[in-house]
Amino acid sequence: MFKLIAKDGEARRGEVSTEHGTFQTPAFMPVGTYGAVKSISPEILHSINAEIILSNTYHLMERPGVDIIQLNGGLHNFMSWDKPILTDSGGYQVFSLAKKRKITEEGVEFNSALNGNKLFLNPEKCMELQQSYGVDIAMVLDECTPYPAEISVAENSMQLSLRWAERSRDAFNSNKSSLFGIIQGGVYGDLREQSLEGLKRMDFEGYAIGGLSVGEPKDDLRKITNLIAPKMPVYKPRYLMGVGTPLDIVKAVESGVDMFDCVIPTRHARNGYLYTSEGVIKIRNAANKNSVEPLDKECDCYTCQNFSRSYLHHLDKTNEMLGSTLQTIHNLTFYLNLMRNLRASIEKGTLQSFIKRFEETWNNSDNPNINT
RNA sequence: GGAGGGGUUGGGGAGCGGUCAAACCCAGCAGACUGUAAAUCUGCCGCCUCGUGCUUCGAAGGUUCGAAUCCUUCCCCCUCCA
Secondary structure (H helix, E strand, O other): OEEEEEEEOOEEEEEEEEOOEEEEEOEEEOEOOOOOOOOOOHHHHHHOOOOOEEEEHHHHHHOOOHHHHHHOOOHHHHHOOOOOEEEEOOHHHHHHOHHHEEEOOOOEEEEOOOOOOEEEEOHHHHHHHHHHHOOOEEEOOOOOOOOOOOHHHHHHHHHHHHHHHHHHHHHOOOOOOEEEEEEOOOOOHHHHHHHHHHHHHHOOOEEEEOOOOOOOOHHHHHHHHHHHHHHOOOOOOEEEOOOOOHHHHHHHHHHOOOEEEOOHHHHHHHOOEEEEOOEEEEOOOHHHOOOOOEOOOOOOOHHHHHOEHHHHHHHHHOOOHHHHHHHHHHHHHHHHHHHHHHHHHHHHOOHHHHHHHHHHHHHHOOOHHHHO
16 A cells, blocks of 8 residues: 655655545645535635645545435545545544543544534444445544643543444455555653554554644654654555644655645635745735735646635635635645655655755745744 | 605614713734644724824704713705695
8 A cells, every 4th residue: 555665864765555636745634514615616625736645534424424425426426536545543633522422431422513413423333334335545533632632641542543443444344445544642752652552553554643633732742753753664554634734734744754734725725824835825814915926936737826825815804715715726726736845856865955945945034924 | 835754983783861982794904823623713803102192973052970872053955745
C-alpha cells in the first residue's frame, strides 16, 4: 500500500495506493466533513490536483445517515468523487463536542447538536459505518485528548484509545480499504511512545498522530511530532491529524510525516484569510479595496489568474458565495502546491534549502501571522 | 385649508422624566479560527487633555433638582379629508 520513493533526512517521499487510485506523499487532504469540500465541486478539486480528501464518520452518520449513503452506492458515488477518501472516525468530535457527549469504556454517546437525538458510536459501529461508506482509509475510533490534560488523564485517555484501537482492528474487515491506528498521549513523550508501541503490535496499514493542535503550545506540537514521527513504521504511511498551518506542515514533513489534513485552508478561505507567497492577506481589510493586483502574483490558480484583490474584497463585502469559492480554490492551491514543492525537494535532496527559503519568506513578511 | 402620525448617534429603528452617549439590526473598522456544530465568532464603532470630562436625540425657548422623553412656538416629512 505504501511505497517509499525517496528520503531526505527524516523526510519521506512516497506513494499510497488504494482501491480508488494512488496519491503522492507528503500529501494534503482537503476536508469535506459532510461529503463536500465546502464551496467547491469535485471538478474543481480535480483541477487543483487534489488526490485524496477527508470526510467524517460522525457527521455523515448524523446527516444524511449511512442508509442514504448506501442508497446512493457509497460515499464516492454519493458525492461523485472517484479518488481516495479517508474518513475521520469521530474521535475528534469526542473533543470538539465534549459538552454534548458522554464517554464510557463501551463508547461515546452524543447528543446531536442539531436536534438532541442520541447518537452512539463505539469502535465496532465506527468500523461498520466506515466500511459501509466504502472509504479507502478508515480511522480507528479514538479519544482525542484535550489540552491541557494532567499526565494521569492523558494516560487514561491514551489507554482507552488503545483498547478502542484493538476493538477497531478486530471489527474491521475489508480487503478494499485499510485501517489506521491513532497515537494519543497528550504532550507527554513517554505516553506517546507507549501508545505507538501498543498500536504497532496491532499492525495497522498506517499510523496517525492524533490529539495535537488542540490548543497546546507550538513547541509541544513540534516536540511530539519530532519525537514520534521518526519512530513510526518506515513502510507505512504516517499521518499527522488536523495539522495545520503551512509552517506546521513543512516542519512535520521534515520530521517524517506523510499525510495531513486541516480545515485551515478551506475555513480561512471563507473567512477571507488567504495564504500567498508574500504572506497572509486578509482580503476583507480596507487596504484591499483599491488593489487591482492579483491576490498572489506567483500563483497560477484560477482565482489569481482572473481576478483582482479589489474584486475579491468586493465579493467578500457583498457576501457573494463566489468569494468563498474563489478563495477556497486559492488557499487549497497554495497548500497543494506547497506539498508538491515539498515532494520535489525531498526527491532532489534539497529539502533543507527549501525550508530555509520558506521560513525566510515568511519571516520577512510584513504580516507576522504567516508564521503561526 | 382641516384631521392625524412622525423627525433619535452613517442607514434602519427602540427609548417616552432619572439606572441614556442612548437597546437592537445593518453598514464601517479590526481580530480570531489547526482530524469543521464555523460563508462563523469576538471586539470597537459621538468627541477629547480619557475624567464622577465635553457635546448630542429637527430648531429655539420653557417646566423640573433632573428632559431624547413634558409644555410653547417654529421648520420639515408622511397619511387621510377637503
